[in-house]
Amino acid sequence: MAGLKLKGESMHDLYVTDCAENGGIYRFLLKNGQPIFKEKTELNLPMYTVLKNNTAYVLLRGAPGQNGSLTTAPIKPNGSLGVFSAPVSTKGQVPCHLCVSKGQVYVVNYLSGNVVQMPNTVVTHSGHGVHPTRQTAAHTHFVFPSPDEQYILCVDLGLDTIFVYTRELQLVSKAAVPPGSGCRHFVFSQNGRWLYCVNELSSNISVFFYQNGTLTYQTTYNAFRQSVLNSTAAAIRLNGNYLYISHRGQDCISRFAVENEKLHFLENTPCGGHAPRDFNILGDYLYCANESGSLGILDLTGTSPSLCDSIPLGQDLLGINFYEGESNER
Numbered sequence: 001m002a003g004l005k006l007k008g009e010s011m012h013d014l015y016v017t018d019c020a021e022n023g024g025i026y027r028f029l030l031k032n033g034q035p036i037f038k039e040k041t042e043l044n045l046p047m048y049t050v051l052k053n054n055t056a057y058v059l060l061r062g063a064p065g066q067n068g069s070l071t072t073a074p075i076k077p078n079g080s081l082g083v084f085s086a087p088v089s090t091k092g093q094v095p096c097h098l099c100v101s102k103g104q105v106y107v108v109n110y111l112s113g114n115v116v117q118m119p120n121t122v123v124t125h126s127g128h129g130v131h132p133t134r135q136t137a138a139h140t141h142f143v144f145p146s147p148d149e150q151y152i153l154c155v156d157l158g159l160d161t162i163f164v165y166t167r168e169l170q171l172v173s174k175a176a177v178p179p180g181s182g183c184r185h186f187v188f189s190q191n192g193r194w195l196y197c198v199n200e201l202s203s204n205i206s207v208f209f210y211q212n213g214t215l216t217y218q219t220t221y222n223a224f225r226q227s228v229l230n231s232t233a234a235a236i237r238l239n240g241n242y243l244y245i246s247h248r249g250q251d252c253i254s255r256f257a258v259e260n261e262k263l264h265f266l267e268n269t270p271c272g273g274h275a276p277r278d279f280n281i282l283g284d285y286l287y288c289a290n291e292s293g294s295l296g297i298l299d300l301t302g303t304s305p306s307l308c309d310s311i312p313l314g315q316d317l318l319g320i321n322f323y324e325g326e327s328n329e330r
Contacts, residue, residue, distance in 0.1 A: 012282060013038075013079035016289055017049045017319030019061060025049060026313060027079060030322075033285055035295070035311065041081045043071075051323045052100045056081050059095040059107065068095035070107060070118060075323060091122045097185075099152075101145040104167065106152055113138030115154045115169065123169045129160050130180045131201055141200075142185045147192030151213045157182045157200055164213050175215035177206040187238045194261055198236040198245045203228065205236070205245060207261050221263045223247065223254040239281045239300075242266075246276035246288065253279065253288065253298060255305060272296020272310035280320040289317035 014028040014035050024042040028035035045061035047068070054075050062068040069087030076082055092109025099106050105118040114124040129135025139158035146153060146164075151172060154163045160181055164172045177183045182201030188194070188210070195208040195215060204222045208215040223233070223245060231249035238244075243256040243263060252268040253276065271279075273290025280287055286305065288296040295317065297309040 011324070013323045014282075014287060015049060015051065015056075015319075015321040015323065016295055016313060016317055017046050017058075017278075017321075018314035018316060019045055019047055019318045020315040021045060023314055023316065025056070025058070025081065027081070029079070030282070033283070035287075035297075039080060041073075041084075043084070047095055047318060048097055049319050049321050050098055050100055051075060051321045053103075056084075057098060057100060057105060058084070059090065059098055060087055061094060065093070067092055068109065070095070070098070070105065079323060088119055090118070091116050091120075097142045099144050101149050101152070101167070106143045108140035108143045108154060110139050110141060110157075113140055113156065113158060115140050115143055115152075115163075115165070117152075117167075117169050121169055123165070123171075125156050125159060125163075127159050129158055129182070131182065134158070134182060134201060135160070135180070141183075144186070146210070146213070147188055153186070155183050155186060155197070157184055162186070162195075162197065162208070162215060164215065172213045173215065175208060175217055177217070178202070178220055181206065181220070182232075184233065185236050187236050187243075189238070189258070189260070196236060196238070196243055196258075196263075198233045200232045200234065203231045203233040203247055203250075205243070205256070205263060207263065209261065218261050221256065221265065223256075223265065223268070224250070225265075234276060235278045237279065237281055244279070244281070244286065246271065246279055248275040248277070248291070251276060251290075253286065253305065267304050269298060269305040270296075270307050272298075272307050277317065278319045280322060282322050287320050289320045291316055291318065293317060 016026040073084040074082040092112030094110040125138035142155035181199035184200040186197040207218040257264040273294035274292035286298040295311040299308040
């Protein structure tokens with residue numbers, strides 16, 4: 001693999017979240033683009049990880065029928081994780097996403113269909129969508145601040161709706177994707193005017209215009225030239241002028257060229273495993289966490305992405321994070 005194009009002399013760590021009973025967080029040092037294994041921090045059923053403010057925020061799934069929890073740990077200067085705090089309830093079952101904004105932590109619990117400003121402010125959605133099995137109730141799946149951090153946006157797969165809240169979780173507005181699409185995650189354009197939402201059940205992308213807490217639906221773009229069965233989209237990332245989404249079932253990463261609200265489908269690239277859940281991009285490489293247990297690595301330097309490595313790791317890989325360390329001497 002060619003070297004990553006990183007700023008200055010900085011060194012980055014790669015963290016991979018493995019949601020198994022004997023799982024945890026794998027830490028790699030990225031050197032010349034190659035992940036070098038450093039350590040594994042054991043955790044029971046970690047669902048999602050955010051690294052911010054020298055702190056690791058980790059959601060723990062919990063036992064079936066029980067609420068999940070949030071635990072945190074300091075990130076040491078060498079990139080390793082310190083001792084995790086006592087878990088705090090997320091006020092719902094199967095916490096699957098969180099964000100940290102201006103020191104406040106927001107969590108969504110998928111099975112409970114709620115959004116939580118930790119530790120005690122809870123808003124629970126109600127209703128259902130049109131899908132006979134996947135949308136029988138509200139299923140909150142993603143939470144993230146607006147570009148100016150004045151609002152908190154929550155995506156509900158079960159209701160085909162993106163909710164816009166104040167920071168105190170008072171409803172401001174909401175907007176819908178086409179019925180049965182199952183909106184999952186989103187990313188804002190670099191100028192903050194456009195929101196691109198990946199739809200899990202229909203494996204496509206819906207585009208919205210965003211302004212002052214209001215979303216206006218524009219259109220939806222397909223990721224496949226013809227209808228496919230047994231494909232569910234998962235994650236979405238914007239990198240320069242390209243938008244990427246992952247597809248479980250088809251086991252690939254789609255790439256689109258982006259110009260404001262207009263998307264142009266380019267190609268699909270194998271992900272290096274089965275059921276690509278999360279992925280992230282650093283420099284010239286895309287790192288993909290496959291639920292089948294492998295870490296796929298795509299080279300983005302050519303005219304189209306290409307799979308350059310697949311590393312077997314755990315059992316149920318769900319998350320990818322990067323963190324920039326303070327020193328090269330590690």
